[in-house]
Ligand SMILES: Nc1ncnc2c1ncn2[C@@H]1O[C@H](COP(=O)(O)OP(=O)(O)O)[C@@H](O)[C@H]1O
């Protein structure tokens with residue numbers, strides 16, 4: 001084996017040892033000075049930032065507050081501020097009122113002030129950097145927050161499953177994933193876990209050569225680089241790990257076969273949508289017991305009612321202390337079909353229906369045949385409200401709407417209240 005150590009060009013292009021890529025996060029920077037904006041923009045050139053979507057804005061914290069009053073917040077906000085300590089904390093408090101719980105904040109300041117640093121960290125700010133700094137130091141900080149072993153996984157996992165095959169959970173999963181990408185503007189990864197029959201590729205008009213099967217049957221170790229290679233981008237912010245949809249092999253899995261893949265996805269992408277098949281075995285049960293949110297999709301008939309009851313009971317058992325599954329009734333109002341009324345359906349199994357979607361064969365049929373989302377076929381159709389409502393609820397943004405976002409930056413605000 002040859003030793004490349006004495007070749008300077010090889011050393012230059014060698015990856016920084018232990019440098020992981022920062023995951024698929026969105027970052028927005030608010031800079032008061034052109035020099036700071038330049039430093040932030042240079043950070044994009046760092047190879048660790050390859051997957052990051054970064055935008056810079058002129059103006060400091062007040063510009064950020066104005067923007068986030070009407071726009072979703074990214075995973076990370078970088079704020080340059082030359083405000084005095086008290087003013088800065090008041091401004092951050094105002095920012096907290098318009099910011100999402102999961103958004104992290106890095107403050108770039110001009111005073112080398114330990115007291116201020118302590119106050120900011122206590123307030124919930126992730127880091128305080130003092131200018132002048134090189135962009136590599138900023139990337140180090142971002143990397144520490146999002147890519148280190150100590151970093152919490154950025155991803156929220158949302159599983160969709162039907163109470164009977166064909167009830168519509170895949171369709172609702174794909175459309176909700178789309179709605180999340182549009183309304184919350186974070187990267188979404190949809191895992192089609194119905195390996196023999198899954199339709200995510202068809203519904204998004206994608207025929208990638210690789211997908212989830214390559215990951216789960218891989219003999220080699222899986223990491224975020226492999227996942228990035230296997231997934232296909234099908235829209236701005238929407239990625240897929242498709243199912244092969246063939247019967248070339250059997251699909252038998254162990255209880256934990258998907259565990260590591262889901263964990264890696266969760267570290268790599270902010271929103272992971274799991275499109276589960278309607279089946280019950282060890283890996284499905286285990287997956288459902290570990291995800292953040294579950295959406296159960298049922299049609300309003302007796303078999304679905306029985307299955308909804310058994311599923312919701314079982315999930316309650318499996319997920320004590322976790323969020324309760326959301327029940328969605330789909331295909332409501334099929335002509336001439338005797339149906340169980342929505343309130344009766346919920347009342348008889350002691351559950352609340354989170355939403356209902358009417359039977360719209362022309363709309364859903366065209367979407368399925370064209371490989372498009374409902375919003376692409378008809379952006380003004382009221383069914384989109386249901387997908388948006390699901391998008392907000394499953395990403396933890398429902399309180400945001402009802403309280404006009406006030407008090408929702410728990411990361412920052414809760415700490416303040418505790419302080
Ligand atoms: N509200 C609806 N109205 C009409 N057709 C629907 C509706 N929801 C879903 N469908 C159609 O029902 C079929 C089954 O949906 P799918 O999402 O694959 O179900 P599941 O994943 O629960 O088995 C698809 O052809 C889909 O287009």
Ligand SMILES: [Mg+2]
Nearest residue numbers: 169170194277
């Ligand atoms: Mg399905």
